[in-house]
Amino acid sequence: MINPHPELPELEYVKPASLVEASRFLKEHDSEARPFAGGTDCFVRMRDGVMKLKYLVDVKGLNGTQDLSFDPKKGLTIGAAVTMNKVADNADVTSHYPLLSQAAGSVASYQLRNRATVIGNICNASPAGDTIGACIAYEGVLNVHGESGMHQVPLSNFFLGPGKTVLKTGDIVVSITLPLPKEGSFGVYKKLGRNIIGDLSIIGVAVLGYPCQESPSGYQFRIVLASVASVPFEAFKAEAVLAKTKITNDVIAEAALAAMESVKPIDDVRGSARYRKYMARNLTRETISEVWAKIGKHG
Amino acid sequence: MTLTHITITVNDLAETLDVPQNMTLLTMLREKLSLTGTKNGCTAGECGACTVLLNGEPVNSCMVLAAECDGADITTVEGLAREGKLSRVQEAIIKSGGVQCGFCTPGMLISASALLKRDPHPTEDEIRKAIVGNLCRCTGYVRIVDAIKEAAK
Numbered sequence: 056m057i058n059p060h061p062e063l064p065e066l067e068y069v070k071p072a073s074l075v076e077a078s079r080f081l082k083e084h085d086s087e088a089r090p091f092a093g094g095t096d097c098f099v100r101m102r103d104g105v106m107k108l109k110y111l112v113d114v115k116g117l118n119g120t121q122d123l124s125f126d127p128k129k130g131l132t133i134g135a136a137v138t139m140n141k142v143a144d145n146a147d148v149t150s151h152y153p154l155l156s157q158a159a160g161s162v163a164s165y166q167l168r169n170r171a172t173v174i175g176n177i178c179n180a181s182p183a184g185d186t187i188g189a190c191i192a193y194e195g196v197l198n199v200h201g202e203s204g205m206h207q208v209p210l211s212n213f214f215l216g217p218g219k220t221v222l223k224t225g226d227i228v229v230s231i232t233l234p235l236p237k238e239g240s241f242g243v244y245k246k247l248g249r250n251i252i253g254d255l256s257i258i259g260v261a262v263l264g265y266p267c268q269e270s271p272s273g274y275q276f277r278i279v280l281a282s283v284a285s286v287p288f289e290a291f292k293a294e295a296v297l298a299k300t301k302i303t304n305d306v307i308a309e310a311a312l313a314a315m316e317s318v319k320p321i322d323d324v325r326g327s328a329r330y331r332k333y334m335a336r337n338l339t340r341e342t343i344s345e346v347w348a349k350i351g352k353h354g
Numbered sequence: 355m356t357l358t359h360i361t362i363t364v365n366d367l368a369e370t371l372d373v374p375q376n377m378t379l380l381t382m383l384r385e386k387l388s389l390t391g392t393k394n395g396c397t398a399g400e401c402g403a404c405t406v407l408l409n410g411e412p413v414n415s416c417m418v419l420a421a422e423c424d425g426a427d428i429t430t431v432e433g434l435a436r437e438g439k440l441s442r443v444q445e446a447i448i449k450s451g452g453v454q455c456g457f458c459t460p461g462m463l464i465s466a467s468a469l470l471k472r473d474p475h476p477t478e479d480e481i482r483k484a485i486v487g488n489l490c491r492c493t494g495y496v497r498i499v500d501a502i503k504e505a506a507k
Contacts, residue, residue: 060397067356068375068421098417099398113422140411164487166412166465167399253486 061102070113074200074227077112082202082225090114090227092135093170095163096179119198119229125151130234132198135175135227139168139186152233154242154263155189161246162186164253174228177210180220180286187214187287188261188279189244193233201226214286237275240265241349245342246281247334249325256282257326260314260338264346270298274350276343278310282325283318283335290314293339302347311340358421364389365433373420379413380404382420383430391431391460395489402488405461406430412468414487431460434467443467447501454492462488466502475506 069088071077081088088110089097100106114120115136122134125147133142142148143160155173162168162176162185176186177197187210195210202225210231213220222228242263248254259281267275276297281287293314300306315336320328357372364387373382383389383406395403397416404415407429434441440448443466453459462485469476469484476484481502482495490498 060394062381063376063378063419065355065374066376068358068419093417094419095399095414095417102397111419115422163399164402165468165484166402166405166414166487167417169408169411169413170399170417252483 063098063101064104064107066101066108067110068113069110070116072116074117074119074229077114077117077227078200078202078225080110081112081227084110085224088112090135090178092120092172092175093138095167095171096175096181114227114229117227117229122230127235130232130236132230132232133173134230135172137172137174139171139173139176140165142173142186143168151236152189152193152242154192154244154261155186155233157242157244158186158189158259158261161244161252174231177213177231178220178222178228180214180216180218182217182284182286183256183259183282184287185244185246185256185259185281188259188281189242189263190231190233191279191287191289192242192261192263192277193236195231195233197228198230198232199226200229205229211289216285236263237265237267239350241346243342243345245338245345247338255325258282258320258331258334258338259287260335260342262339262342262346264297264343264350266350267298272298272300272302272306274298274302276310276346278314278339278343280314280318280335280339283320283331285319288317290317290339292317297343302351304344307343307347308340310343311336314339358424360421360424362420362423362426362428364428365430371420375419375421377420378416379406379408379418379420379423379428380415382423383415383428386420389430389432393457393460395457395461400487400489401458402461402465402485403458405464405488407464407468410468410471412465429464431463434463441467441505443470443502443505446504447498450497450501450504452493452497452501458488458490458492462490462498466498466505469502470506476502478503481506 091111120134120136139159246259263277278290293310296310320331393403395401
């Protein structure tokens with residue numbers, strides 16, 4: 056019989072005093088240890104027996120992981136211990152990075168968002184990660200502590216596949232920095248779940264738009280789709296459609312079609328690949344239209 | 355098995371405990387402190403029956419290690435009543451008939467109390483959003499939402 060209430064398997068809870076100590080411990084214990092922030096993902100997988108670990112290395116006390124700061128020149132920095140609720144409700148995030156605020160607020164439930172973190176969402180590298188699209192659209196760069204000290208990794212080069220990233224053993228993502236968004240930008244995150252709120256996404260669409268003189272249309276868009284490929288990805292072809300010519304409803308529909316053609320979804324319990332494909336088109340069209348209604352000079 | 359020594363305040367009482375490192379806050383409350391008001395529903399952070407306040411904020415106690423809670427302040431459903439007097443939201447849920455089997459009630463009360471603390475006059479939409487993570491299979495939520503509205507008056 057399946058045990059409905061599995062306890063966590065035996066493990067050691069490690070709370071290193073410094074980043075150097077943490078990286079060294081992770082390196083020495085390679086596949087048996089993992090950095091741990093909110094635990095909302097790894098606890099479930101450990102209970103299911105999918106993830107087997109001997110050590111959970113708590114990063115929440117480490118230097119820089121509690122940061123949540125906005126600088127009008129450098130942008131926004133979010134530490135690895137900062138929860139989804141703190142990000143979603145932060146006044147600087149809501150005013151300068153609305154796309155991220157919406158995405159963080161769309162995750163699961165209020166009490167889960169008090170534990171779940173944006174960095175954890177990124178490092179788990181789920182194709183469905185809700186905050187990943189916003190962080191890619193805002194051109195986020197991860198600040199990573201590894202064996203040889205700190206280095207930076209652009210988020211756009213971070214994902215290799217479901218659960219797979221470019222991180223090496225001993226690497227700890229300390230924070231993410233999102234540069235100041237482009238002047239006049241606005242973003243919308245739309246997510247389709249089996250419920251109106253609270254579910255994992257069947258598809259998630261993050262769209263950021265801003266005026267851009269170099270584009271023939273006068274605007275540039277960043278469109279990132281989740282849950283419709285092995286990793287969240289940017290729909291460059293759809294973005295190109297919106298850049299090349301004066302934006303109308305027909306052009307938005309054409310861009311949504313281009314987004315649909317770029318997806319490679321799978322069938323799973325939440326939806327079929329075919330359904331996801333059509334919803335990619337519809338949700339992308341709706342999301343672009345909402346952003347366009349806000350940023351476009353109409354008439 | 356390695357034990358961690360923690361000092362933790364639960365419902366205003368300081369407790370000193372040795373906890374196994376894989377023990378969750380939920381198991382610690384129920385099995386070490388016999389505070390069985392907090393329920394174990396899904397052990398996956400979905401149902402909210404195990405919701406408690408950790409330093410004033412609601413969390414799923416099945417998703418928190420007891421070893422992480424050294425120095426923390428916890429409030430469980432047993433801590434909502436003060437000096438033998440039920441809280442407003444507890445009174446309201448009894449009056450509205452928002453309790454049927456009762457399994458979701460402790461977590462629901464904690465989520466509702468936390469909501470009313472951060473927003474004393476929430477709209478119905480805000481109430482419903484605040485209890486997204488508290489599943490109830492009996493009531494259909496209407497009387498629970500009514501109770502939270504009543505407590506917010």
